[in-house]
Amino acid sequence: MTIESAVRETGSERASFFWLILGALLTAFANGQWTLALAAWLAPVFLLRFVRRQKLVRGFLLGVVAVTLASVFPGKV
Numbered sequence: 001m002t003i004e005s006a007v008r009e010t011g012s013e014r015a016s017f018f019w020l021i022l023g024a025l026l027t028a029f030a031n032g033q034w035t036l037a038l039a040a041w042l043a044p045v046f047l048l049r050f051v052r053r054q055k056l057v058r059g060f061l062l063g064v065v066a067v068t069l070a071s072v073f074p075g076k077v
Contacts, residue, residue: 016050022046023043023066024067027070050063
């Protein structure tokens with residue numbers, strides 16, 4: 001592994017948290033008071049993108065926490 005690839009991987013790992021936040025926000029708007037059909041279709045796409053860029057257990061656990069928190073406060077974000 002070269003230094004350039006290590007920097008690229010580290011940057012993409014940090015950037016993947018953007019997909020987690022976006023997926024969690026869309027999950028919150030896919031259920032609850034303000035239901036958006038497009039959010040229900042796009043939220044899993046962004047959450048899967050996050051999980052695939054993380055290590056297995058870490059990505060799964062953070063994804064579950066994000067979806068759980070988004071489901072506890074649906075549409076109130």
